[in-house]
């Protein structure tokens with residue numbers, strides 16, 4: 204930090220002031236506005252603050268916030284870690300995360316998929332973890348294949364970076380193969396609708412269980428070095444470590460495997476990294492339990508078809524479930540993607556439907572042959588469920604509304 208040029212020091216000071224002012228005036232944690240101010244004063248601030256640090260980047264459609272938290276926890280074994288733990292995953296947020304922790308020699312940054320090329324160029328990461336790619340926010344996001352190509356091109360320009368990639372996702376695999384040094388994870392891919400065609404040649408991919416290969420050009424699922432077996436992670440040497448995660452679902456065990464692979468690359472032994480993952484209980488309200496009138500509601504965030512499938516996998520059998528759907532700007536206004544999701548896993552339990560677009564979801568469930576009740580608000584949904592556990596799956600702004608109702612539960 205003391206090595207920074209005067210202009211960068213000034214930019215950092217102004218960034219912190221702006222972030223603090225924004226925070227005390229109740230406008231969120233101030234990461235975005237702080238970063239904006241800092242980068243205005245010194246456009247190379249992100250690059251300057253990344254120098255002399257070991258940086259890990261984590262990107263993908265789903266799971267990046269959780270994997271970032273797991274990784275930051277694991278690297279905590281080595282000392283302080285700079286990380287954008289509030290999910291501000293664009294360069295403004297990254298700049299703030301680094302500015303707030305000037306003495307942290309390690310940094311773990313969650314990166315929005317579209318910003319990965321810029322972060323590769325500016326943060327000069329040691330490790331990049333690529334989780335998955337699937338459709339998200341249909342009405343404005345780039346098509347999945349184009350995003351994979353963007354990643355592949357960006358990685359090809361940085362052949363020294365060590366990539367940790369999900370071998371189960373053909374799009375991710377193809378992008379990762381742009382660099383020579385890849386560690387492959389059996390990271391899972393429950394949602395396969397965005398990868399039926401080979402990203403290399405466009406012909407059909409054959410699948411046998413988790414194995415996949417192109418029928419034309421021979422692009423094939425790489426043999427994974429890290430995998431999850433039951434509740435244990437298996438590392439490249441065959442060493443097993445039992446996980447004791449606070450977070451539910453197969454997808455979080457897979458996220459843990461990726462975090463442990465990054466930690467191993469930074470020199471944290473498996474036996475030291477694994478217990479650190481148990482300290483992660485909830486992430487900005489995700490997986491948190493809120494209580495009211497004898498109901499204990501567990502909050503699951505699901506923003507896109509792949510996310511909804513993963514959330515269904517986490518549901519307690521027989522437990523009532525509330526589904527909350529909004530379609531505001533950050534959610535995307537188009538809800539047609541709900542027809543891509545098979546809601547069969549919620550059948551046979553009490554299903555309550557709420558949110559701004561509850562009637563869209565109601566029609567979808569009717570077509571899917573699932574019994575449900577529409578209610579006007581989340582509070583009504585809780586009242587309609589019997590006392591005890593309730594599962595809640597909400598998309599982004601619906602989730603934030605519920606958090607706000609419970610004092611921004613973390």
Ligand SMILES: [Zn+2]
Pocket residue numbers: 401402403404405406417418419420421422
């Ligand atoms: Zn092919």
